[in-house]
Amino acid sequence: MMQAVDRIRSRTVVMPTTDIDTDQIIPARFLTTTTREGLGAALFHDLRYAENGDPNPDFPLNASDVAGRRILVAGNNFGCGSSREHAPWALLDFGIRAVISTEIADIFRNNSLKNGLVPVVVDADTLSWLLDNPGAEVEIDVPASTLTLPGGETIKFPLDRFAQHCLVEGLDQLGYLESQLDAINSFEEQRAWTP
């Protein structure tokens, strides 16, 4: 469900790897669920845990001080691969509210926006600063679509106006689609051919 989000101030968790796919974010064997809840436990499961189930000490999400961090910084092309919406569900359930990268894959980005996870696309210099400074305290201002670094430098990031409105208000887009029903009815009546 859509969670309203306005301003996120948090230290970052950093995963410098590029092309992190949704199979890494949540492996397929956890997709047999029929609800959206509780997926945080499976987030990055096979990177986070060793074969015997022990937490992998090198994995950023296992560091002792990451609890409560809400912003994930990742290498280029985050969220590529499968369309599974379980990926943003798992991130949100774990407590992540925004992902910063130089590129965020289309379907993952779309799914994130439907659930209140903020995709923040920045330039290569900003990303490399963030990757070099894990744990930096930054602020994401959704209504202004800006990212503010610890030194006070503020960077604008692209955010579709409609998506921004839905994020800030916590609006479910199905409600908006339903408000277009008259147009949908007349489209169906007036088509030149029928599927």
Add this chain to the structure above:
Amino acid sequence: MSTLFEKVWNDHVVVPETVDAPGVLYIDLHLIHEVTSPQAFSALRDRNLPVRRPDLTLATIDHSSPTTPVSTFKDLLVAGESAANQIRQLEENCETFGVELLGFDAEERGIVHVIGPELGATQPGKTIVCGDSHTSTHGAFGALAFGIGTTEVGHVLATQCLLQRRPKTLAIDLDGTLPPGVSAKDIILAIIGRIGVDGGTGHVIEYRGQPIQSLDMEGRMTICNMSIEAGARAGMIAPDDVTIEDLSGRPRVPKGAEWNAAVTRWRALGSDDDAVFDRQVTIDAASLEPMVTFGTHPGMVVGISEPVPDHGDASFRKALEYMQVSPGKPMTENDVDVVFIGSCTNGRLSDLEQAASVLRGRKVADGVRMLVVPGSRRVKREAEARGLDRVFAEAGAEWREPGCSMCIGMNGDTAARGQLSVSTSNRNFEGRQGAGARTVLASPATAAASAIRGRIADPREYMDSNT
């Protein structure tokens, strides 16, 4: 002066987009499967909404279905209790909401992207979506087909529409003549290697040129299927005689006068000569050879005769380490544990035929497990009618019931930690075929040749000189 994509897109705009709001796009065919639909049906239940157009909605069971025969609920438990429950839930949802389900008792059951085209439900000029990124497959027919998330599955169930902003267009033009022994899978792997796994982000690709037109529909589907692996929203190929010939006589295509009208409409869909694309890339087909991946995404790919590259950043080195692959050496030096032939990329009849033609009269190497999983029941029947099942069995491969199987490893068909799997599927992500499993993507012929050799092999060494 419109592109194929623009023609299909414009034909489905219910409400145009503005700066303030995305457009409303009408969907002609909504395909459903067990994994990405339960929460969408729950959303409908919560709001007390019906499915708006059950007649444009079609469900099947593929992702977590066992590839051993299923006749009772107990058989389903092979795939695990939660997978079995998920399948049960789809059956209940389809019953409650009046959606047609091609379930375990249906002769037409199979992988969602195999059965749409088989039934003729996939047609040129349609908009087609599914909660599955490989929906791009259907673009081979000149449909605009793309994967969506579960929330959007709910939107389509409720309104038959999606909120969309128009993507950009990318033309990929192939010229030259494809050398013998090089398949559609090799073409698309080479394309992804060239433009990168994010090379198509934000774009719909149109594949053009003689090497594409010379492919049959199954080859074209293999190409469009992997558009998502280049990050693209969708991939499309303009309908032509090959497309129309393939569709003719399929169960769900228009009949009589309506067929003639449809064919006229379909023939006008191709991009106009003066159509403008946002980007364009040219690829010389004559320079291609069989391709294999060496890393942990489909863009990390080399020709079978080439060495694995010896340069790259930390992510690149991490991928080679995971794969236990040596830079500077060809992939043919790697031993194989498992070979998988199947998936929505390469689980159709011609794919099985290519694998069988390499295997005929030969044996799978000792210590190699080979699984052949047809993409649908129909593929299975047709393959058996041609005796392919016997070719596989005599070579020592397992011949299974249809499903996604080892492409995603949700049903218990997996490779073990550390095992190297040569797979005709579409994703070599870490753990995709089982935690710790190492995946090398290849064509059916390359996979079959590797099964025989017990090491990754060049299929051309196992092909008759005239093929």
